Amino acid sequence: MIPSRVIGGRYVVLGGLGDGALGPVWRAQDRLTGRQVAVKELHLPAGLGAPEHALFRERLLREARGAARLGTTGLLAVHDVVVDSGVDHVVTELLDARRLSDAVARSGPLQGPQAVETARALLETLRAAHEGEIVHGAIRPRAVLLVRGGRVVLSDVGLAQALDHRRLMGREQLAANPDFHAPERITGGPATAATDLWSLGATLFFAVEGRGPFMRADVTATRAAVLDGPVPEARCGTPLAGVIAALLRREPGERPSAADALAMLATGSRAGRRPFWRRFLA
Template sequence: MSGPLGGAAAPRMIGNRYALLAELGRGSMGIVWRAQDNVIGRKVAVKELHLPEGVPPEERQVLQRRVLREARTAGALSDPGVVTVHDVVVEGGLTYIVMELVEAQNLDTLVRARGPMPPEHVVGIGLRVLSALHAAHMAGIVHRDVKPGNIMVGMDGQVKLTDFGIAQAVDDPGLTVNGAIVGSPAYLSPERVRGEPATPASDLWAFGATLAYAVEGVAPFQRTSTASTLHAIMNETPQLHRAQGSLAAAISGLLASDPRARLTATQAAALLGGSGTGPVAVSSAPPPQRQRSGRAKAPLVVAAVVAVLALLAAGFATGRVTAPEVAATGEQQVAAPVTELDVTAMTFGRQGQIPVWAMGEPGCGKEPLVEGVAFDWLQNVECTVPHQIERYAAETPFYDLASKGVDVPYPGEQWFRDYALHYCDLHARTLRVAQEGRDALTFTGLVPSEAEWNHRDGETVGAKEVLCVLARADGAPLTAPAAG
């Protein structure tokens, strides 16, 4: 195509500012262009959004407003792991998102071309993406479509997470309006499949599935159809073969079926070996070898059992697993005897080893745990004064079912003990211990006895939660909060 005088046609201009130079790619959501910002004089990427055909006018307006609102919000993020949104232009009935130009391939393309990535590379990429997600979540932004195709990996080690808040508005209209599902099916969390709102926890599930894809070379829940993919998410446990140690534990913790039991960004970063959620460059060199002690054996066990527990919870949700079967399954799936772990377990409540458990906030007690001795309200103290025990994690399995009036049968004391051992061990490994070294502490999981679980007196019902407490191994008091 030539111009009026026979020369090359002038580039198409957007917003009287951005010259579209070349097409970088296209998909169902539109076209991405390499462009020139003629005001500042820099290269940018321009995403030309095309809403799918057949969207009613009123829904089209809703989607357009959502794009504008969320793209502007994403533009406020300044984390180095985020593809920055510079501008939004609405022109000629189309919406254009002007973004930072990243010269990189996406993670999906890299894995398809080269196969599974070395675990140490996956860890480095993961830490950078966690930094971006942490920044977004702190700003109140939920990505909604974390997946390998939205993670850009440069040859220089640069890692960028793109498409913040945009995928919700431009996905298939049948999945983006009226509160229905948003996101790529293979990376939807179980709660999103159920139609619940997107949250930071659902982003972290998708991130866990993305890590699994990068290290294993296959998407953990991808099947031959959307229906079978969603069924896998709700009913199957991914098998990890190449991921080991803390990487396997992080993936399994991120893929916990219950979002309340899922690792946070900070906890996942701690397991992956980063300091907080700060950016970490991807290196081609293998990580330094660390001395391993007996305490380092458990992450593999944790990785297997957390995934098993997620499957068991799904079994209760679908009615496929009865309480006796859950107990038997738990015994079969635990990969190692409990003596290899650094956590003990005790029952609490009626007929339990701790006959009364009444720990309130902030979660510290002035007396140690002693079998047969009640922990009543008089034992509670502030964590800033000397104390013997300190709660560092708590979880209520099957809370979503109980809150809907489902009478969940007691899954068995051994099942509960196994759950507590691995849940508390996993969370113990993510603690940033402020005062004591982790080796100087002991960890105990407290689970309800069967009598406590089944107790009902009018509107009063027995406790259902699992609690994790720590103490000094030498029996001396903690003089400040141990879990920093």
């Protein structure tokens, strides 16, 4: 095969995988290892100079290495960060998966055991990440990958934190995309474990309802709903609905930790000696 494009002198492009948050995503083969990978183009905000790009790459690699040390399969593995034609690219493992956003759009909201197991898997991943002092910062339906075989993976780990700098992503960008950002993020606060958990609550609401909990006709109305609107109730039954409601509490200190939310999910109801969600798997 004569490669039509080689990214960073190493990754031979085999085809497109779609569009990511900051640019196209490519299927590629690593010339060094022979494995196939996903390569995401990262088109950062215009006007950034070499120091800002270097800062971004340093932060992204630091976050990715920290996540890799956790040893959890719930985070998409980052293999490399390279520059090609002046554009930053992040190289990750390649999975046979659908984004949660696409799965819900095509097949409808998650039901019964799949909804509960998806919530459990994401909470387990966040528990490990937060215990390892890793904050995701951009949990949303498009960042959740449903892998063939049942694995549930959070992508973009490290990307949000690498961008979360006043020279790379300003407060106005958060305000312009408020759907799955916690209220305190929209008003300028930092990404924290508590903001991750709010975003997870909004993402799980989307998973079982097919829409964001605060989605409105325009950005201004959505932002106002996140900050001050009534919190809708998910109609997925207990204990998952109770977990979602707890995660969407506006006061960060009132939200459960990932470990506490897992306990709520497991003990919210009982069938004999088994946790409620185990009944779905019988």
